[in-house]
Amino acid sequence: MANAPVILITGSDLAAEAVALLQGFELVFAGKQPTEAELIALCRQHNPVAILVRYGKVPAAVMDAAPALRVISKHGSGIDVIDQAAAAERQIHVCSAPGANAAAVAEHTWALILNCAKSVLTLDARMREGFWDKSTHKSLELEGRTLGLIGLGAIGSRVARAGNAFGMRVLAYDPYARELPVGCEAARSLEALLAEADVVSLHCPLTEANREMLNMDTLALFKPGAILVNTARGGLINEAALAEALTSGRLQGAALDSFSVEPLTAPHRWQAINNVIISPHIGGVSDASYVKMGTVAAQNILHVLAQEQR
Template sequence: MTEAAKPRVLVTAADLAPAALELLRDYQVEYAGARFSEEQLAGLVERHDPVALIVRYGQITPRVIGAGKSLRVISKHGSGTDNIDRDAAAARGIAVKAAVGANAAAVAEHAIALLLACAKSIVAMNARMHSGHWDKATHKSIELRGKTLGLIGLGAIGRNTAAIAHSMGMRILGHDPYARDLPDSIAAVPLDRIWAEADAISLHAPLTDETRCVINADTLARCRDGVIIVNTARGGLIDEPALAAAARSGKVASAGLDSYAQEPPPADHPYYGIPNLILSPHVGGVTRDAYVSMGTAAANNVLAVLGDTKQVFNGGTVQ
C-alpha cells in the first residue's frame, strides 16, 4: 500500500515514540506540531481526514471533532480525557479511549518529589546556597514519617503515590467514591476527614463537575494550619486565587503544583512570585519510559477500536 493510500492518524503533537509508530506502520501518521489553535487543528483534521486522533496536547472541541468525516476514535496519550469533548464524540459515534495507568509510576514519583521538596524546603535552600548562604544553624524541615497524607483520587496514580508514602512511614487517608479493593495501607474516608486530619493533601482525581475547585477557600480553611498541597492531576481541581491567598497567609505551608487551569499559565497568574509555591510545567508524566508506554498504549487503543488485529501488542494498557 502506498503512503497516500494508507488511512491517516493525526497526532496532536510534534512526535510519537518509535515503538508506537511501529504499531501504526499500516497508517500514515501526521502531526499537528507543538502548538496550534482550535482553528488550525480543525483545519488539519479537515485536510487529513484521519480515522484516529492521538491526543497529546490541545483541546478536542466539537469544532475539531466535526471537521473529520472518517474519524472513528480519539485516543488520549495519557490517562485524563477532560480535554476531549466526550459528548460531541459520542454524538458522532466516535470512541474516546485513554492510556490508563501508562504513566502512573512517573506521575506518582513526581507527586512524591514535590511533596518532599515542599517538606524539606529544597528549592529555597538551593537558592540560598547559590547566593552564598549557609543556613544549617537556622533551618528546620518537616519529617514526613508519622505524618498523615490525604489522597483525593485513588486510581493507578493515587495508589502508586500511596504505596511510596506508606513505605516512608506515612499514614494514608484516601477519598474516592469509585475506588474498590483498596490495600490495607489506605483508609477510605469522607473528604471531611481529609480536611481535618491531613498534614499533606495530594490530588489525583479527574476533573469533573463534582471535583472542580475541590480545593477552595472553604476547604482550605478547614485544613490544618501549615498543610502541604500537591497537585499533579488537573489545575481545575484548585481555586487558584484561593490557594495563592492561603500560601501567602501561611495557612498553606507550601504547595507543589504541576498543573494549571490554563496551560501555559498567563503572565499574571496568581501563583507567580510566591516563594512557597513550587511549580513545574505539567511534566509529571513526562519521562522516557512513560513516553513509550503512553505512546504504545494510545496506539493500541486506536488499533483495538479500528479492529486491526494484525498488530502485535507492545506494552501499555488498552482501556
C-alpha cells in the same frame, strides 16, 4: 503513504514503538500546542480516521471537520480535554491509556512532596546567595504525619505505598475505589481528610462534579501549615483561593504540576509567591512512560478500527 487512512497526532512527535504499530497509516503531526483552528484545518485537509491526542483540546468543531473520524485516543489518562458528550453523539470512540504513566506521576508527586517538606529549592537558593542556615532551619519530618490522598487509582495507590514506606499514616478519599492498598485508611469524608492531613495530594480525574473542589471554603478546612500537591488537573483547584491560602500562611506550601490554563504565560500569579513550587505538567512524562503512553494510545486506535471493520 499514498491513499492510506490518516491519523492526526496533536503533537510534534511520537515514540518510535508507537509509530511502528501504526505503519499502515499516514501520520500527520499537528505540531507543538496546536490551536483549535489549526486542528480544524488539518482535519478538513486530511479527514483522519483517528486523532491521537498529545496536546490541546478536541472540541465538537474539530470532530465535525473530520467526517471519517472513528476514534480519539488520549496519549495518557486524562480525557477531560476531549468533548466526550460530543464524541458520543457522533458515535466516535474515546480511549485513554490509564496506568501507562502511573509510575512517572507517582515519582514526580513524591519529588514535589519532599521538596516542600525539606525546603530543597529554598535552601539551595539560600546557599547560592552565601547563607548557611543550619542553626535556624527546621524541615518537616514526614514519619508519623498523615498523608491525605484524593483519588486512589493507579497513581494514588503507588503514592500510598510510598507513604507507608516513609512511616506516614495514609488516609484516602475515593468513593469509587473498590479496595484500599495495604496500610491505607478510608477517610470518612473529603472534609475529614482535609482536616486531618499534613500533606494533601490530588490524584483524581477532573469532572464537572469536582471542578474547583478545593476552593475558599474547603481550603479553610486544611490543617494550619499543611502542604498541597497537585499532579492531577489544575481545574480541581480555585487558584485565586489557593494563592490567598499560601500568602496568608494558612498553608506551609504547595506544589503544582498542572494549571487551570496551560501553558502558563508570564507574568502569572505563581511567580510572585515564594512558597509554591511549579512544574510544566511533566509529571507523567518520562523516558519509559513516553513509550508506554504512545504504544497504548496506538493500540487503542488499532483495536477500535478493527472492531469497526467487523
